[in-house]
Amino acid sequence: MHDHAIQCTHDPLLAALSYLVAVLGSYTALQLAIGIPAATDSRERTQAVVAAGAAMGGAIWAMHFIAMLACRMDIEVTYGVFLTAASALIGMISCMAGLAITGSGMFTWIKLAIGGVFMGVGVAGMHYTGMAAMQMAAATYYDTGIVGLSVLIAVVASSAALWLAFNMRGAAQMLGSALVMGVAVCGMHYTGMFAVSFDPNGEDPARATAGGISGPYLGATIFAITTLMLATVLAISLIRQQRRSLIKI
Amino acid sequence: MADVEFRIVSDRREGLLLELGRLVMASGFTLQRQRMTRSEEGVVLTMLVRGPETNLLMLEDRLGSHPLVQSFEAGVPDAVRPATTTTAAPVEPLRARIPEHTGDAASTAPDHARVEVLLPALARAYPDVFSRVLAFEHELTVAQREATTRYAGMRLGAWIYKRDYALGARLNLGESVKHIALPAMRNLLRHVELNDDGLRIKNSPFTGIGLHRGSSCHFLRGCLEGLLNEPGHLGRPRILETFCRNSGADSCTFTFAA
Numbered sequence: 419m420h421d422h423a424i425q426c427t428h429d430p431l432l433a434a435l436s437y438l439v440a441v442l443g444s445y446t447a448l449q450l451a452i453g454i455p456a457a458t459d460s461r462e463r464t465q466a467v468v469a470a471g472a473a474m475g476g477a478i479w480a481m482h483f484i485a486m487l488a489c490r491m492d493i494e495v496t497y498g499v500f501l502t503a504a505s506a507l508i509g510m511i512s513c514m515a516g517l518a519i520t521g522s523g524m525f526t527w528i529k530l531a532i533g534g535v536f537m538g539v540g541v542a543g544m545h546y547t548g549m550a551a552m553q554m555a556a557a558t559y560y561d562t563g564i565v566g567l568s569v570l571i572a573v574v575a576s577s578a579a580l581w582l583a584f585n586m587r588g589a590a591q592m593l594g595s596a597l598v599m600g601v602a603v604c605g606m607h608y609t610g611m612f613a614v615s616f617d618p619n620g621e622d623p624a625r626a627t628a629g630g631i632s633g634p635y636l637g638a639t640i641f642a643i644t645t646l647m648l649a650t651v652l653a654i655s656l657i658r659q660q661r662r663s664l665i666k667i
Numbered sequence: 668m669a670d671v672e673f674r675i676v677s678d679r680r681e682g683l684l685l686e687l688g689r690l691v692m693a694s695g696f697t698l699q700r701q702r703m704t705r706s707e708e709g710v711v712l713t714m715l716v717r718g719p720e721t722n723l724l725m726l727e728d729r730l731g732s733h734p735l736v737q738s739f740e741a742g743v744p745d746a747v748r749p750a751t752t753t754t755a756a757p758v759e760p761l762r763a764r765i766p767e768h769t770g771d772a773a774s775t776a777p778d779h780a781r782v783e784v785l786l787p788a789l790a791r792a793y794p795d796v797f798s799r800v801l802a803f804e805h806e807l808t809v810a811q812r813e814a815t816t817r818y819a820g821m822r823l824g825a826w827i828y829k830r831d832y833a834l835g836a837r838l839n840l841g842e843s844v845k846h847i848a849l850p851a852m853r854n855l856l857r858h859v860e861l862n863d864d865g866l867r868i869k870n871s872p873f874t875g876i877g878l879h880r881g882s883s884c885h886f887l888r889g890c891l892e893g894l895l896n897e898p899g900h901l902g903r904p905r906i907l908e909t910f911c912r913n914s915g916a917d918s919c920t921f922t923f924a925a
Contacts, residue, residue, distance in 0.1 A: 587846050667786045667826040
């Protein structure tokens with residue numbers, strides 16, 4: 419900890435909301451992901467991987483920025499557009515890779531481990547790129563030990579979620595995997611936040627935050643992503659219900 | 668060596684040739700040529716196979732109990748018929764060529780038509796299917812019971828798999844038994860457990876009803892076969908009822924081998 423460090427106090431309601439969004443997003447993504455092994459051709463498989471990875475990356479991104487809105491600091495903060503967009507892309511691409519590896523062919527522990535690393539690194543990569551996007555009149559410092567721990571939490575919990583999603587069937591598959599993936603995303607984020615400290619650097623706040631996205635715009639984007647995830651969940655469940663009823667004995 | 672032409676009717680095109688091709692090879696035959704068409708009956712796969720005549724009955728049995736096969740006919744292909752036979756003539760029934768198998772095969776083969784009538788009722792009643800299955804079993808001849816109830820079980824198992832367990836990774840046999848067969852059987856019956864001996868069922872409705880001697884849970888065995896065969900990537904695992912309450916054991920035990 420540094421002298422005069424700026425404190426981040428989390429709003430408990432928004433923090434709880436961040437977990438809910440992480441679970442909802444993970445549910446959407448994993449529901450799409452379990453369709454990957456059932457794909458009949460490469461086109462169908464690619465579509466499932468891209469959709470699931472995008473949903474997972476979007477969920478991590480939305481969770482992160484809700485949690486950042488929950489973080490009350492006595493300093494003005496905005497987010498650089500390029501790095502904010504890059505953070506979402508990193509999350510999406512890593513998750514696509516992780517889901518594609520775990521969901522292809524026969525299930526093996528090696529595939530699960532590699533998939534878990536990609537997913538965990540995706541979660542962490544999104545988080546730390548999102549943190550790098552912060553624009554404020556303060557310098558950022560990290561405790562590398564806790565950063566390592568946050569990445570480990572992300573990898574282990576993501577692997578557990580992937581195991582539940584691909585290996586189990588029924589309620590454990592549907593809900594268990596989403597709850598655990600929510601833990602992966604939030605566990606990583608809040609551990610990562612514990613690793614960071616912000617020290618005022620004397621820069622002019624107006625200059626430091628210029629050109630960045632501020633809270634209201636971020637809130638609107640998060641709202642749009644969350645609505646899209648909800649709509650996707652509804653669409654998936656309706657389509658699956660209809661297909662199930664059409665299966666001939 | 669015998670050349671035999673099979674005309675197989677199925678309701679599904681996807682994976683049909685792959686599945687039946689494997690089955691043909693597993694029975695010691697080679698696939699010479701095949702053709703797939705659509706007709707009013709469904710998807711029609713015509714396969715010309717070559718292999719030892721002694722394995723023919725086994726191949727027919729396997730085809731007859733395969734969940735993708737609705738019905739099939741076997742015959743001598745045009746190319747190996749005597750010159751006096753016209754090419755336009757209908758396919759000669761195979762059983763005319765191997766009369767020694769005729770009686771057994773016909774009487775013990777599953778009664779597909781009756782199973783087709785039963786299946787929609789099972790789907791409507793699922794998971795409370797046993798009263799219907801028991802009534803159905805009573806109506807069958809003694810010789811037909813095993814094959815027919817097993818076939819009905821296979822069809823139900825395959826349907827349950829497609830309905831409730833198809834989404835997720837491809838699992839190996841052990842994991843499939845644990846995460847697919849076990850929960851599916853628990854949905855049908857109360858006291859089902861998995862241990863080192865195999866899958867144990869304590870309250871099989873097929874025991875002690877006087878319809879069978881020895882192992883009696885052919886419907887349950889078929890169900891397990893349907894559940895584990897349907898994914899396709901496991902091949903055709905062998906499922907045996909190694910202990911049955913009907914033979915004095917305390918529970919019915921099913922074992923699985925790849």
